[in-house]
Amino acid sequence: MVDRRIRQELASTKKEKPAPDQLQFGKEFTDHMFIMDYTPNEGWHDARIVPYQNISIDPSAMVFHYGQSVFEGLKAYLSPEGEAQLFRPDINLKRINNSNERMCIPKIDEEFALDAMKELVALEKDWIPEAEGTSLYIRPFIISTEPFLGVAPSHNYKFIVILSPVGAYYKEGINPVKIAVENKYVRAVTGGTGEAKTGGNYASSLKAQEEANKNGYAQVLWLDGVEKEYIEEVGSMNVFFKINGEIVTPELNGSILEGVTRSTAIRLLEHWNYPVSERRVSMQEVYQAHQDGQLEEAFGTGTAAVVSPIGQLSWGDQHMVINEGQTGEVAKALYDNVTGIQYGTVEDPFGWITKVNETSVVEQ
Amino acid sequence: MVDRRIRQELASTKKEKPAPDQLQFGKEFTDHMFIMDYTPNEGWHDARIVPYQNISIDPSAMVFHYGQSVFEGLKAYLSPEGEAQLFRPDINLKRINNSNERMCIPKIDEEFALDAMKELVALEKDWIPEAEGTSLYIRPFIISTEPFLGVAPSHNYKFIVILSPVGAYYKEGINPVKIAVENKYVRAVTGGTGEAKTGGNYASSLKAQEEANKNGYAQVLWLDGVEKEYIEEVGSMNVFFKINGEIVTPELNGSILEGVTRSTAIRLLEHWNYPVSERRVSMQEVYQAHQDGQLEEAFGTGTAAVVSPIGQLSWGDQHMVINEGQTGEVAKALYDNVTGIQYGTVEDPFGWITKVNETSVVEQ
Ligand SMILES: Cc1ncc(COP(=O)(O)O)c(C=O)c1O
Ligand SMILES: Cc1ncc(COP(=O)(O)O)c(C=O)c1O
Numbered sequence: 084m085v086d087r088r089i090r091q092e093l094a095s096t097k098k099e100k101p102a103p104d105q106l107q108f109g110k111e112f113t114d115h116m117f118i119m120d121y122t123p124n125e126g127w128h129d130a131r132i133v134p135y136q137n138i139s140i141d142p143s144a145m146v147f148h149y150g151q152s153v154f155e156g157l158k159a160y161l162s163p164e165g166e167a168q169l170f171r172p173d174i175n176l177k178r179i180n181n182s183n184e185r186m187c188i189p190k191i192d193e194e195f196a197l198d199a200m201k202e203l204v205a206l207e208k209d210w211i212p213e214a215e216g217t218s219l220y221i222r223p224f225i226i227s228t229e230p231f232l233g234v235a236p237s238h239n240y241k242f243i244v245i246l247s248p249v250g251a252y253y254k255e256g257i258n259p260v261k262i263a264v265e266n267k268y269v270r271a272v273t274g275g276t277g278e279a280k281t282g283g284n285y286a287s288s289l290k291a292q293e294e295a296n297k298n299g300y301a302q303v304l305w306l307d308g309v310e311k312e313y314i315e316e317v318g319s320m321n322v323f324f325k326i327n328g329e330i331v332t333p334e335l336n337g338s339i340l341e342g343v344t345r346s347t348a349i350r351l352l353e354h355w356n357y358p359v360s361e362r363r364v365s366m367q368e369v370y371q372a373h374q375d376g377q378l379e380e381a382f383g384t385g386t387a388a389v390v391s392p393i394g395q396l397s398w399g400d401q402h403m404v405i406n407e408g409q410t411g412e413v414a415k416a417l418y419d420n421v422t423g424i425q426y427g428t429v430e431d432p433f434g435w436i437t438k439v440n441e442t443s444v445v446e447q
Numbered sequence: 448m449v450d451r452r453i454r455q456e457l458a459s460t461k462k463e464k465p466a467p468d469q470l471q472f473g474k475e476f477t478d479h480m481f482i483m484d485y486t487p488n489e490g491w492h493d494a495r496i497v498p499y500q501n502i503s504i505d506p507s508a509m510v511f512h513y514g515q516s517v518f519e520g521l522k523a524y525l526s527p528e529g530e531a532q533l534f535r536p537d538i539n540l541k542r543i544n545n546s547n548e549r550m551c552i553p554k555i556d557e558e559f560a561l562d563a564m565k566e567l568v569a570l571e572k573d574w575i576p577e578a579e580g581t582s583l584y585i586r587p588f589i590i591s592t593e594p595f596l597g598v599a600p601s602h603n604y605k606f607i608v609i610l611s612p613v614g615a616y617y618k619e620g621i622n623p624v625k626i627a628v629e630n631k632y633v634r635a636v637t638g639g640t641g642e643a644k645t646g647g648n649y650a651s652s653l654k655a656q657e658e659a660n661k662n663g664y665a666q667v668l669w670l671d672g673v674e675k676e677y678i679e680e681v682g683s684m685n686v687f688f689k690i691n692g693e694i695v696t697p698e699l700n701g702s703i704l705e706g707v708t709r710s711t712a713i714r715l716l717e718h719w720n721y722p723v724s725e726r727r728v729s730m731q732e733v734y735q736a737h738q739d740g741q742l743e744e745a746f747g748t749g750t751a752a753v754v755s756p757i758g759q760l761s762w763g764d765q766h767m768v769i770n771e772g773q774t775g776e777v778a779k780a781l782y783d784n785v786t787g788i789q790y791g792t793v794e795d796p797f798g799w800i801t802k803v804n805e806t807s808v809v810e811q
Contacts, residue, residue: 108596108597109507109595109596109597110594110595110596112506112507112594116506135506136506137503137504137505137506138503138504138506139501139502139503139504140501140502140503140504141501142476142480142499142500142501142502142607142609143473143476143586143609143611146510146511146646147510147516147518147588147590147646148516148518148586148588148646148649149646149649149650149653150514150516150645150646150647150648150649150650151646151649151650151653152511152512152514152650154511154512185654186650186653186654187653187654187657220596222507222512222596224511224512226511230474230476231473231474232472232473232474232584232586232611233472233473234649234652234653234656234683235653235656236653236657243506245506245507247507247596267638268638268639269636269637269638269639270639272633272636272639272672272673273633273672274631274632274633274672274675275632275633275634275636275639275651275672276647276650276651281514281647281650281651282510282511282512282513282514282515282646282647282650283514283640283645283646283647283648283650283651284514284647285512285513285514285515285598286513286514286515286516286550286640286645286646286647287639287640287645287647288598289513289515289550289551289598289599289600290549290550290551292598292599293551293600308636308637308638308639308672308673309636309672309673311638319598
C-alpha cells in the first residue's frame with residue numbers, strides 16, 4: 084500500500100520571479116520542489132514538498148559514477164481562465180516507468196506521482212508565466228544515491244520534481260532550422276538505451292551537437308547505429324517528413340524515444356484524415372524524394388518547441404532546402420492545434436488536458 | 448599556468464578502519480578526499496584535500512539529468528618495504544582526458560592530477576590494507592555541476608578523488624567464472640561512447656548483467672552493436688583468448704575501453720615471446736576453435752581482478768567448457784607477474800611503478 088501523504092515544508096522567503104521578457108529555459112527554479120526516497124525495505128517513501136534547495140549526497144553515490152538515472156519533461160500551461168493545466172502527464176509517467184524498467188530502477192506509482200506533480204504545480208501556480216507561449220517546465224527525475232562503487236543497480240534512489248518558468252520557444256514566429264545528418268556519431272542502437280529517457284543518451288549526444296553548432300547547424304539528424312542509413316530522431320526531438328502527401332515518421336524500434344508530441348501529432352493527423360505511416364525511413368528515400376520534388380515538409384516534434392520545421396537538411400555535400408526554407412502547412416497546423424489544446428484555446432476532443440486542482444493543496 | 452598548490456583541511460576525527468577480514472569493494476571510504484572545481488574563467492582551480500564529506504549540489508545540476516561525467520579506477524599497493532605505490536597511473540590520467548574529449552569535458556592537467564592523487568594517498572597511507580591481495584582503490588571522477596536543464600556541455604565541473612580500502616579479489620585462489628554471450632543488449636557501438644569511461648556505458652549494462660546473474664552467470668560477454676558477431680569485452684573487463692597457441696584480443700575499434708591491464712598483458716606477453724594479436728574476433732571463430740579443441744584459454748583483464756579466467760562460455764544453447772573449467776597457464780602467469788609488479792615482489796622492467804613519496808605531503 085502506498086502512503087499517499089505528502090508532507091509540506093514551505094519556504095520562509097520567496098524568490099523574485101524573473102521578468103516576463105527575461106525568461107530562459109531551465110535556468111531559474113521555483114520556491115519548492117518535491118522529493119521522495121527509495122529504500123528496499125520501505126519502497127518509495129517520505130514524499131515531501133520542501134523549499135528548493137541543494138541536495139547533499141555522498142561523492143560515491145552511484146549516479147555520479149554509473150549514470151543510473153532517468154528523467155521526464157513536461158509543462159504546465161495557463162488557460163485563458165487562469166487555470167493551470169498539464170498536457171498528457173500520464174504518458175510522461177508511463178514513460179518514466181518504461182525508462183525505469185530498462186535502467187533497473189524501481190517503478191513509481193504513476194497516479195501518486197501525478198498527484199504530487201499537481202500539488203507542487205498548484206503550490207507554485209504564481210510561477211506560471213502569463214505571456215503567450217510561456218509555461219512552467221516540469222522536470223521529474225530519479226537518481227541512484229547508494230554510496231557504493233560496485234557496478235550493480237543501486238539500492239537507494241531519490242525521485243525529485245523541480246519546476247522552471249520558461250519563455251516562448253518562438254519569440255518571432257516559427258523559425259525553420261538547418262539540420263546536419265550525423266554520419267560519425269551515434270546516439271543509440273538496437274539493444275541499447277535509446278528508448279529510455281536516461282542521462283547517458285544525452286551525454287553521448289553532446290559532441291555531435293557541438294560539432295554541428297560549430298558548422299552552423301542547429302541540431303543533428305541521427306541515423307540508426309547499425310546501418311547508418313535509417314532516420315531515427317532530430318536533436319532531442321522525433322522527426323516527421325511529408326513525402327508526396329504522405330506523412331511518415333520512423334517507427335518505434337527500441338532506439339527511438341517515444342515522444343508525447345510524436346504520439347499527439349500522429350493522433351491529430353489521423354483525426355484530420357492525413358495518411359500517416361510509422362515505418363523505417365532511409366536517408367536515401369528522403370534524398371530521392373527531395374530530388375523528385377516530393378519532399379514537401381520535414382519537422383521535429385518535442386515538448387520544448389512542439390514543432391520545429393527543418394528548413395535545410397544537409398547530408399554530406401547535399402544541402403536540401405525544404406519547402407523553400409518556410410514552415411509547411413502540416414507543421415503549422417500541428418503547432419497551432421497542439422499549443423491551442425495545451426493553452427486551452429482550442430477544444431480538447433481527446434481528453435488530453437489535466438487541470439491542476441488548486442484545492443488539492445494541503446497546508447502543513 | 449596551473450596553480451599547483453593544494454590546500455589541506457584535515458579531518459578532526461578519524462574513522463575506524465575496517466577489520467582486515469571485513470574488507471569489501473567500494474563501500475567504505477577514507478578520511479579525506481581531493482576536490483577541484485572548474486569554471487570557464489578560472490579553469491580548474493581551488494585544488495584541496497578536505498575531510499571525506501557529502502557534496503552539496505543543485506538538483507538541476509547537469510550530471511543528474513544528462514549524465515555528463517567520466518571516471519577512472521586504479522589502486523595503491525603496499526610493497527614489502529611498506530611503501531605505497533601506484534601502477535601506471537599516467538595511463539589512467541591519459542584515459543580520463545580521452546574520456547573528457549569525447550564527453551565535452553575540459554581536460555585536466557595530468558601531471559598535477561597525479562601529484563594530487565599521490566598527495567592524497569600519502570596522507571591516507573594508513574588506510575592501505577596489508578594483507579595479500581588487498582589494496583586501496585582510487586576513484587578519480589568528474590561531474591558536471593552547472594544548474595541548467597539545457598542539453599549542452601556544462602560550464603562547471605568538479606574533479607574529485609575518493610579512496611576505498613578493498614579486500615583481495617580472490618580469497619581462495621583464482622576462480623574461473625561462467626559467462627553468457629549477450630545476444631539482446633548492447634553496451635556500446637561504433638560512433639557511441641564505448642571507448643570513454645563514462646557513466647552511461649555502465650548504466651546501460653545493468654539490465655544485461657542482472658539477467659545474466661539470474662541465469663547463474665557471473666558476467667556477460669558483449670558483442671559489437673552493429674553485427675552482433677564480433678567480441679568486444681566481458682563485463683567491465685577486456686577479454687583475451689588463447690586459440691591454438693596464439694593469444695588474441697579484440698582490437699581497439701572505438702567501442703571498446705582501452706584497459707590498462709589489457710595493455711599491460713599485451714606488453715608482458717610480447718616480452719615473453721607469445722604470439723599476440725589484436726584483431727577482430729568473432730563468436731563464430733571462438734566457437735569453432737572450441738569445437739576443434741583449439742580454444743585453450745579465455746580470460747578477462749581489469750584493475751579489479753587483474754585476470755578473471757572464463758571457465759564456461761555459453762552462447763545460446765552452446766555451453767563451452769574451457770580448459771576443463773580451470774585457470775590456464777597464460778592467465779596464471781599474467782596474474783602472478785602483474786600482481787607481483789604491483790606489489791613490488793617481482794621486478795618492474797618497464798617502469799610501471801610510481802612510488803608515492805610520503806614527504807610530498809604539505810601540512811596546512
Ligand atoms: C531523445 C528525445 N527524443 C524525442 C523527444 C520528444 O519527446 P516529447 O515529445 O515527449 O517531448 C525528446 C524530448 O523529450 C527527447 O529527449
Ligand atoms: C568497460 C571496461 N572495460 C575494461 C576495463 C578494464 O580496464 P582496466 O584494465 O584499465 O581496469 C574496465 C575497467 O576499468 C571497464 O570498465
